Amino acid sequence: MVNPKGITASLYVTCIVDQLYPQVGVSVVNVLRKLGVHVEFPVDQSCCGQPLFNSGYVSQARELALRVIESFKDSEYIVVPSGSCAAMFREFYPGLFESDPKLHKLAQDFSKKVYEFSEFLVEVLNVNQVKSSSDGLHTFHTSCHMLRELGVKNQPLSLLEGVQGIQTVDLPHRDVCCGFGGTFSVKYPHISEAMLSDKVDNVLSTSCDILVSCDMSCLMNIGGALTRNKSEIKVKHLAEILDEESS
Numbered sequence: 001m002v003n004p005k006g007i008t009a010s011l012y013v014t015c016i017v018d019q020l021y022p023q024v025g026v027s028v029v030n031v032l033r034k035l036g037v038h039v040e041f042p043v044d045q046s047c048c049g050q051p052l053f054n055s056g057y058v059s060q061a062r063e064l065a066l067r068v069i070e071s072f073k074d075s076e077y078i079v080v081p082s083g084s085c086a087a088m089f090r091e092f093y094p095g096l097f098e099s100d101p102k103l104h105k106l107a108q109d110f111s112k113k114v115y116e117f118s119e120f121l122v123e124v125l126n127v128n129q130v131k132s133s134s135d136g137l138h139t140f141h142t143s144c145h146m147l148r149e150l151g152v153k154n155q156p157l158s159l160l161e162g163v164q165g166i167q168t169v170d171l172p173h174r175d176v177c178c179g180f181g182g183t184f185s186v187k188y189p190h191i192s193e194a195m196l197s198d199k200v201d202n203v204l205s206t207s208c209d210i211l212v213s214c215d216m217s218c219l220m221n222i223g224g225a226l227t228r229n230k231s232e233i234k235v236k237h238l239a240e241i242l243d244e245e246s247s
Contacts, residue, residue, distance in 0.1 A: 008038040009120065010075035012068075012089075014082045015047050016216045024216055027243035028081050028117060034243075035125055042071040050088040053096075054183050062096045066103070069093070069110045077124060078114045081239055082215050083146025084182070086116040091149050116146055118156040118214055118238055129162030130242045136209030138241070139171040141199070141222065143215035147175055156214050156238050163241060171211075172202040180221035200225045203233065211235045 009032060013025045032039050049064035068089075072078050080086040090111045097103035121127045140160060146152045153175075160168060179185060179195030199222055203211055211226075211233055213219050223235035 006038075007036075007077065007124070008040060008075075009077040009079045010040045010042060010072055012045060012048075012072070012078055012080045012085065012114075013041070014080065014085050014216070016220065017081060020220065021216045021237070024081055024237040024239055027237065027239040028079065031121075031130060031239055031242045032079065034130065035121070035127060037125070040075070042075075045071045048085045048088045050084065050092075051182055053088065053092060058096065065093050065096050065107070069106055072110065072113070073106075075113055077120065078110075079117055079120045080114060081117045081237060082217070083116050083143045083150055083152060084215055084217060086114055086119075087145040087149035089114040116150055116152050116214065118159055119150065119152045121159060122155040128158045130159065131164075132242045132244050133164040134166050134210075134241050134244050137167045137169055137207065138210045138212050139169050139203065139206045139208040140174060141171055141178065141203075141211060141213040141218055142175040143213055143218045144175075144177050144181070146214055152214075156212075159238065159242060160212060163244075166241075169206045169208055171206055171208075173198075174202075178218045178222050180217055182217065185221070196221060196225050200229060200231075204229070204231065208233060210241075212238055212241055214238050 011028060017024045029039050046067050047064055048068060049061035053061035093107040093111050094104060097107045115124060140157060177195055178199045179192040185192040203222065211222060216237055219235040226233050
């Protein structure tokens, strides 16, 4: 498919994808290229600073934010395969620099270029169906940051439903937190474990083959619990599903 708009997008790959799930980053690039998008990858990008920010280390988070903003200063669009990091960029970066008008403007300009992966496909590319196919019964978990901070809800669901041959089932309470929340799971482990247990019970109740989400942090948390429960349910990022095609 040729991109009629000649759009160029920069990929912000996220720490978890970069370090633990690089195949997700590859799938994001493959899907964007399939849709005719020219993909750039600033090699000096770093952590978005959210763990520091959420832990109260605001000055250190500000230093990382400046590095990210500098890395993507020439980007037309910034695509993020995570509602969590995208929300940090769009909702919290400008607030880090409210006391400095010049840097505040830079952060605002940066934040306006940021899109979560499924949001970019639907809202910028006007795509609701990607040439892809997948077998098995799928269910979808909506991550907190993507829904509550970015307001992204139906975009990933429409893309998932557009996959050829796919079967889907609704996940009970799919928009309830899985209990990870980054540092939340470390600070409040017992609450986190209880929330995760409820989430796993709901996933198991669907009898699905594959749990899909747009945040690998959620999938890492839920997938680990499924493995400990001896479940054969696989977890996949939406980009991996959209990257699949039958031979």
